[in-house]
Amino acid sequence: MVEPPPTLAVRGLSKRFGGVVALEDVDLDVLRGEVVAIAGENGAGKSTLVNVLSGMCRADAGTIVLDDVRVRVDTPARARALGIATVFQGLALCENLDVVKNLFLGREIGSLWMDERAMERQSTQLLRQIFSTVSRVRDRVGDLSGGQRQTVAIARSLLGDPSIVILDEPTAALGTTQRMQVLNQIGQLRARGLGVIMISHNLDDVGAWRTGWSSCGTAATTASSRWRPPPPSRCTRR
């Protein structure tokens, strides 16, 4: 059977910060309906990869191809327009605002005035789609549990109908139950046919997905391999 082309294909991505090589010659493919998990040590370059793919920082070299078309992802707005949504490591939620406001911040529905009803409705739908345990969308995000905040961030990434969702350490600092809930929600994204990149420190998280295996080594060489893990403490190269 011929494999479909990847929805996202990254080739030769490199990024330096002065003398620090954060990414070196990274290759990565993500198919629709696939979760590619990336693990690596602190400082291995995982968030740099996320930032480059989400338009937060520009790579020194390399190409990004979406659905067979080479693209430039030079701003976060451009990334979103291209269908790449990101849940950043720090979540970037406003704790003093409620769930609806967090979901629609900067993308409010309504022209002359905000359509609060429509935003409430959509918020409830979005959270239901990923089986979130957040039931009251007018609760302050600061009053939610860590896992529930993560689901709000995941739900927000779905606004705008992305084809790729990138999650940077979505299970960090979560207990077992909440971690399983978040992994389940990521499974929902996959079931919807999205391509998902999940960054994690936790090798159990990586093992939860059998469809792809990637690793970032120290000194920041990153590569992806499918179906089998790379040799211990080394990175694979295509």
Ligand SMILES: Nc1ncnc2c1ncn2[C@@H]1O[C@H](COP(=O)(O)OP(=O)(O)OP(=O)(O)O)[C@@H](O)[C@H]1O
């Ligand atoms: N804006 C920046 N300016 C200078 N150096 C940076 C910048 N961003 C990242 N780096 C450096 O690049 C390297 C990779 O950092 P990055 O944050 O991508 O690692 P990481 O794998 O996400 O680590 P962690 O597991 O701690 O989140 C580190 O040495 C870091 O200090």
Ligand SMILES: [Mg+2]
């Ligand atoms: Mg990081």
